[in-house]
Amino acid sequence: MKNTYIYCIAAMALLTVSSCGSKGPKQDAAPPATPVNVTEAKKADAIYYDKYQGTVVALNSVELRSQVSGFITGIFFKEGDVVTKGAPLYEIDRRKYVAAYEQAKANLLSAKANLSKAQKDIDRYNMLLKNDAVARQTVDQATAAFETSQSQVAVAQAGVSSAATDLSYATIRAPFTGRIGISQVKLGAQVSPGTTLLNTISTGNPIGVDVVINEQDISRFYKIQKAGTDTTFRLQLPDGTTFNKTGKIFAIDRGVNDQTGTIKVRVQFPNEHDELKDGMSCVLQVLNDNSGDRVQIPYKAITEQMGEFFVFISKDTIAEQRKVKIGQRIQSNVIVLDGVKPGEKVITEGFQRLRDGGKITLGPPAGAAPAGKDGKSAPAAK
Template sequence: MKNRYILFLTPIALLFAVSCGKKGKSNAELPPTPVNVAEAKTAEAIYYDEYQGTVTALNIVELRSQVSGFITGIFFKEGDVVPQGKELYEIDRRKYVAAYNQAEANLGSANANLVKAQKDIDRYNMLLQNDAVARQTVDQAQAAYLSSKGDVDVAKATVLSAKTDLSYATITAPFTGRIGISQVRLGSQVSPGTTLLNTISSEHPIGVDVVINEQDIARFYKLKQSGTDSTFKLKLSNDSAYNEPGKVLAIDRGVNNQTGTVTVRIQFPNKQDVLKDGMSCVLQVLNSESGNRLIIPYKAITEQMGEFFVFVSQDTIALQHKVKLGPRIGANVVIMSGINEGDKVITDGFQRLRDKGKITLGKPAAAGAPAGGAK
């Protein structure tokens, strides 16, 4: 019985040995994968962090009337740059001119009464010295003088008020800037403080507002103190670059306790009027880690579950390395850690590779083709 078991197991053992031998021979005979490589090099890497921004005028004013009336004059061309002090609108001046003239006349009358009251006091004081007038009469003259003096002060205030209203009837540019489309026309009736006439805004220089996280506040304070001409750049909504340097103008007084953000305003020159109030743009801020960095082609990167890897050629095998990526620069990417300068990273043909897989330098197989080529 024992001999029978031995005879039965022997063929099974022989079959197992033959099978293993064939499998090992198959693995050994797998052809190496053709790949292309590129050398990891250290080069000057200048890159920028990006923030969504909005162009904003540093000075913008809504023009509203401070007196009521009808528009009788418009003295500008819509959309033009107007100098400070230029007359823009005129409101019917007639009643304000009349009020001013009446106030001036009342002031003249009050001054005349004051002069008369002063003379009465002088006369009564002289008579009082000779006991030729009652003391009560002198006191009444003194009171009349003080009353006349008060009337003069009231008349002067009325003149000033009338003069101010008359000046409000002509609306001038508070600063040099570009004026918009008029919201009223000739003959329109305006009310004080409510009717919007127009809006004027400064254009040179101009600001760009961005919202940053509170963790970046210290960085922007440092940039405010030591920012260089290349620190800030702009990319416009059409992806064109705005080739003027900027600087930090202001950092808002506090952090929004709901969002944990703060607004920063960057100032840019705008002599050519390229930037317009309200435009959207992207603010590019020079990254402090710019400089000599290790760079490889971005196409060498593979991603697995949120982590990034490259294959490095070492003789005839490919070794997989986990890497930490920096920013992309065109077709390349900065490598912060994981490989060294001079390493030859595989850029093509790594799709079927595994760690320590065999490779050979050459034209990679086409997608879907066997690694060893067609038989």
């Protein structure tokens, strides 16, 4: 009886353990597939530009300064207007320079008269010397006086030229056709030669834009210069608008700055309507070499890890993680230079919980799809 009781208890214990084990979770059950949204990688026209901070500069600009002293007696232009080459701009009191010029001309006439007298004397003395009617010493003295008179004429001619030059400097003329600025002096102001700034004149059409580039970009700009294209450069103005004309390279500086490793490039733009002003700040946009028909995917599909970029590609029910090389962003998309081919399915939502080789199912991740009017979830993108 006692043994029978023990056997019954053991059987009941085995049944209890078996029943508890059958109700527990299976340890080797596979994780469920992750719902994701995908989009197809497509080729599209991608035109984009690299940006460089630039400054508008006149291709020719000159500060006007007087070369003679005196008082301003005339101003013959309207400030801000375009003046033509040779047009009179300022006049400095001419009276003393006119007097000096007239005096120099009189000195020249006197020197020429003395030369004429010395010429006649030497001719007469030479004739007398042939008849032995005058001493040789007298002829030599007349010859010396003639040569002295010749040098005095040369000095007087140089004096006339100098006085004429000073007189011409009393009227300051435009060295080239360009736009003149606001005058720095008024009528009656005293000016000193070489020091007093009168005004600045500069050309406005065409006009240049100076940018500083790294030495690594030099070969790129030399290629653009050699090609001679005028569609590579665009200009963004300070108000954010884009200038309606394209430019081309005017000059690349002679050498690289050994302190900064940079070089200056000047790009020329037409400026018929005088929209670009000397000294204006702007942004030079240079057409990127990778522009063209490129593979694009949504930027939100990109993940970054340690400075490298990755995406997940849908391979039927498997997610494949792939390293990619990306380019410029185009609005909500990004250019993929390498790693994704056109037509491949890129996972755009739900990849945060994925690993390489993880199982997926097409459908909106939890909370990702907006609800429709009827309260149901919107259909997944395919």
